[in-house]
Amino acid sequence: MGDEQRSITSLKTTAKEWARKVGIDSIDRLNEMIDSGKGLELILVCEAMQSNCMYEIARKVSEQKRRIILISGPSSAGKTTLSHRLSIQLRAMGLRPHAIAADNYFVNREDNPKDENGNYDFECLEAMDLETLNRDMTRLLDGEEIELPVFNFKTGVREYHGDLLKIGENDVIIMEGIHSLNPKMTYGLADEDKYKIYISPLNQLYVEGEDGEPAKVSTIDSRLLRRIVRDSRTRGNDVEKTLSMWSSVRRGEEKYIFPYESEADEMFNSGLLYEYTAIRREARPLLLGVDETSEHYQDAARLLRLIDMFHDIDTEYIPANSILREFIGGGCFRI
Template sequence: MDGHRPYIGLTIITPQGNDYCRWWNRRTPLQVLANELQAQYRAPIVALSVNNQLEDLRYTPDEDCTVEMVDMTKEAGLRVYARSLAFVLMRTARELFPERQLEIQFSLNKGFYSELLGDEPLTDEMVNRLRERMWDTIRAAEPIERSVVSREKAMEILVGAGRQEQAELLRYRTSKEVNLYRCGEFIDFSDEILVPHTGLITCYQMLKHYTGILLRHPDSNDAGTLPANVEQKKLSYIFLESDKWAKIVKVHNVFELNKYSERGDAGEVIRIAEALHEKKIAQIADRIADHPEQARLILIAGPSSSGKTTFAQRLKIQLRVNGLSPVTIALDDYFFSRDQTPRDQNGEYDFEHIDAIDRQLFNEHLTKLIAGEAVDIPFFNFHTGQREYREGRKVQIQSNQPIIIEGIHGLNEALTERVERSQKFKIYVSALLQVNLDLMNYIKSTDARAIRRITRDSKFRSYPAERTLAIWPSVRRGEERWIFPYQEEADIMFNSALVYEPAVIKTYAEPLLRAIPKQSRVYGEAQRLLSLLDYFCVIDDQEIAPNSILREFIGGSCFAK
């Protein structure tokens, strides 16, 4: 009977919080509603959340549901915009250079970096042609049509389009349905939602960058303006180094990784990837040991779940091999007591704010230690929220004892302002995954870190995945404020990602994500991450060494307290 009702009930979630219900013609796409409500939003609406599931604007509901507009101030909306931009770039490159393949490699500088594969170098003239053709496509507001087909049908279509490897990748999915998107003659699959037509992609910038193309887009702070173009030479280098590592391991995408797993050769990938980590850490330790006077303080910083703790432990071992005896000081022990902790806009304690740390005391202790004096290191009691002093915490160091400090503010000069820059060695650690799904569908480092954190929070903190995903936007905001602006201050960067890790962590993360109920606000995000993991063949963790950075998240680390 319900299936014949001409109208259904919508519960509409508004940005002002005054939610309401209304009747809706079941044959009318929700894009009509989005157009009607756009004036209430300060950024373009690019997608919908229907019963906590992300849908494209053309979605037509056939039953009562809860609907929320997704604009570009939301992380999900910005992702829709970026993926749509990538799709149009891929189409443009296929039209202009059909004999070559464009590969979108990684996120960079509020955008993404891509290269035209082949021996012929990319020229300014080629970039200009891409820029002009892409703008023509966007001005024409050409439709981006979505169809949901069976996995077998999608493989057939992709093979017919000359995309054999992409078709083969779909073979590994357990999901029986695939989203295909078509714009003009170009067709590709994507688990991400795209905008319904190219005319919605109005703000972007295409630049020639190194040997490829940097395509920049707005961030969530201002959807109509491009953020400042901050050159990120060091971060670019570490991404390019990651590509070199992928060539050494001979794994560029999930299809190649899965082939290793199918042949029973995953152990070789694990050993090479871990050896690359060990070699890089040893090189960093050698550099420090060659100039110890320039590394009285070793400051290690990076975003959440980048593996800073294990990296610091492995660096200590390599420094000892070089004849140094590093001492670790925990930045957390210099937190102000609760009554002096700053609060955020919601009135909650803001432990990520730099003013949550007693920098005056911290700098006083550092200068005394470097001068050879003894100091009593405080202890922060997280149960009482108070700073304490305990017996046996007096520290005094020698000239061959660098101080290792790990924390999110390590690259910010304001943290250690009383110590000369010439005495500090700064290291930025992040997980920049070297493997992508295919040429167009790149895996963001943010997603790799989220999956790491979900696994770690469950195993070591008894936090459900739902809680981790719920606070993840707040964590990301803290990173944008306190970590990413300072990453180019690093003397060296270390990529903690392991090319094989999604295939291992999948076993741990999937059941945690599946446990998130449909009524949860983060259900759609959980489903998106599950779709990503669905492409990977499982790799057993037995061959992973106890000192691996991945052990920090899945357990079995030799550095666990």
């Protein structure tokens, strides 16, 4: 077993042990807690667990005097909310965080590599201007002032609008992106300045299988459901479009994200034991809208069978800064 497999296996084990400690390691027990009127308690306990983990990360960054936090993880893991909440924790410790989007360092569209089918490959590492990124970050860490770029996704050109930044002793850079844990992305920066985080939702819930044996609920499905709801709410994508892109998204994760899990200093579990019960309210009508004649009907039907095993929970009690708000909406961050 490789280092990256050991790391993610350890995170899964921790999630499983915690689920057992709070007495919710199966769908039946989760539903029992909701039906007994303890849904609010469940939400607060799950959110407190994640808050504790975020505090520990911020504490380590502060104590170790790390100057740049790099966040990576698969689709719909909650990278953006994690970066926002870490910023709040760091501010509470007297530090000044600055979020810098790695996507703003894309090469101009005309220079973007193409795949074997002649289409632009926006996920490959070569789609980024690594030389400029490393030069800018090095200058920042050396105390120089730089002008931050903004990538115009409509024109496919990197632009500059006078957004200047200079950091001091108590400043921390936060950068998230699919290549953030790949050493080649930040080749020019000293390792002692970096704090690398891998984020993924790893709920360890079980349900009785067809053979009577416990079967684990797929954490890949939790990310897919998150994405279906978010894409519908923020991008205007229907379920079928999201499902049609999912295999391509998964291939990109296997190629560009999962191989670098072992580079992380910290593995963060963004899964919430109650999230299926909350997200089903948003996902169910969307999945029901997939016609039987659609090539994606079977996938939609399978996801419907999954979420229908969960009882509803009152989403009113989900905190505005919850990672789940990145997908179902109603959050306090502009995402």
